[in-house]
Amino acid sequence: MNPDRTARPAEPSSAIHLKGRTIPLAAGESVLEGLERAGIEAPSGCRAGTCCKCMLQGEDPPAMSQRSLRPTLRAQGFFLACQAYPIGTLELSSGEAPEPIDTVIQSVEAVAPDVARILLRPEDSFAFRPGQYLDVLHPSGALRSYSIASLPSDQVLELHVRRIANGLVSSWIHEQNEGQRVQIRGPFGQCFHVADDEQKRLLLVGAGTGLAPLLGIARDALEQGHKGSIKLVHGGLQPDRLYMRPQLSELAETWPNLEVEHCVLREATEQEHEGPLDQVAIRLAGSLENTRAFLCGDAEIVRLLQRSLFLAGISSAEMFADPFSPASP
Ligand SMILES: Cc1cc2nc3c(=O)[nH]c(=O)nc-3n(C[C@H](O)[C@H](O)[C@H](O)COP(=O)(O)OP(=O)(O)OC[C@H]3O[C@@H](n4cnc5c(N)ncnc54)[C@H](O)[C@@H]3O)c2cc1C
Missing domain, CATH: 2.40.30.10 (Translation factors)
Incomplete structure (x- = not known):
């Protein structure tokens, strides 16, 4: 039971809708309480919006129930059921895997x-x-x-x-x-651009085919009118591992706020920076103030980047990572 509920004004005809079933909510009743009253199993923990165990997904959930979540989760309609007091009917996602x-x-x-x-x-x-x-x-x-x-x-x-x-x-x-x-x-996945601050610096760092999500994120941010600087650093073992350079140069020529840099561990020419990807990326980024980082590719390299960027001053809330871990046998 939420301690605030006595103070909460009665909301007109609140309900949740899940898999064809409509569950009306009593005045001041949270989505979590409504599910439990209807006998629907719903995970829960602290009931104070902290542990996030009761996170669910729905269509346009109340903003209050999303405020402590990462922007990518908010953008996908995730919310905390213990903090959700919808007005009208809230459509809940069934949580089933999408069909092929x-x-x-x-x-x-x-x-x-x-x-x-x-x-x-x-x-x-x-x-x-x-x-x-x-x-x-x-x-x-x-x-x-x-x-x-x-x-x-x-x-x-x-x-x-x-x-x-x-x-x-x-x-x-x-x-x-x-x-x-x-x-x-x-x-x-949660590794995508959310247009919540168009001035934020975006630092995109990836190794090998980690370029794929970074290219998508950079193009998406630019097309959505991002104004802050976007620095994309693509790393590989040696120069011939870095691919699609003409397309990246063309993109950087089209968008003045996009810079693309290449980094290799060995055999650098004047086109690439040489050294460990995390150190090169931090050096090239300059200031990390008001920066959001996207880190993709080989799982070990992503972990190294997360650690180094955290120590360099980027909070984990501003880091979005997709480690390409091999499938389990
Ligand atoms: C979220 C996510 C996103 C991904 N995105 C991409 C992507 O955009 N592009 C891409 O190319 N891959 C990506 N991957 C990796 C991809 O899913 C596969 O793991 C990879 O293609 C290998 O699959 P496979 O069936 O060919 O090899 P498997 O049959 O799974 O593995 C064969 C053998 O190779 C080993 N192995 C697997 N992966 C590697 C590796 N990277 N290096 C060395 N040995 C390995 C395995 O342990 C196994 O012994 C992503 C993974 C994740 C989790």
Whole structure:
């Protein structure tokens, strides 16, 4: 029971709607209390908006029930059920995994010795935020995640897939041809741009195919009118591992607030900075004041970036990361 409820004015006809069932809420009753009264199992903990165990997803939840959540969660309709006192009917998400949909391969283009840029045309509606990821379904039933580099307005899903030696799904998708069908499921993930402060500096750092979500996030921010500086640092072992440089240069020429930098661990030419990606990124960023960071790619490198950027002054609330962890066997 919320301690404030006696002070809360009675709200007209509040209800929640879940899987075809409407549950009316009594005056001053939270969504969590309403679910429990209706006999619907709902996880909960502190009931004070702190532990977040009662987090649910819905359509336009009350702003008060979202205020302690990260902006990406707010943008996806997540809220704390113990803090939610809706006015009108709040539609709750069923929490079920999205159904797979068919896509048709538009192209598979080699952009580096081991990386293909794959364009998929969805045959059904597929709403996503650039930078989120989807699961590709292999005919064996295996699922692998790949990040989305394109914008919804592109009408195709752009993936950058690195072929892993003996890798089941990455090798298979590299060998697919134009016109073949691939099933996908999603989208998933919290690593995307939210236009809550157009002056914020954005620092995007990624290794290898970590470029895919970063490209999507950078383009999305620019298209949404972001005014603050956007610095994208793409890292790789050596220069030939850095791909799509012409496209990145073209993007940086089009948008004056976007800067693209390249970083390698060895054999740098005058086109790249040499050194560990975390140190180079921090040096190139200059000031980290009012900065939001997006970190993507190899899981170990992402962990290193998170640690180094935190120590350099970026709070964990302003860090959005997608570590590309291998699928469990
Ligand atoms: C959120 C998320 C987003 C991702 N986005 C992308 C993306 O945009 N582009 C992309 O290329 N990949 C991405 N990945 C990784 C991808 O999901 C697969 O793990 C990868 O393609 C390998 O799958 P596979 O079936 O080819 O290899 P598997 O059959 O799963 O593995 C074969 C062998 O290779 C090893 N292995 C797997 N991955 C690696 C690796 N990276 N380095 C060395 N050995 C490895 C495995 O441990 C295993 O021994 C992402 C992963 C996650 C979790």
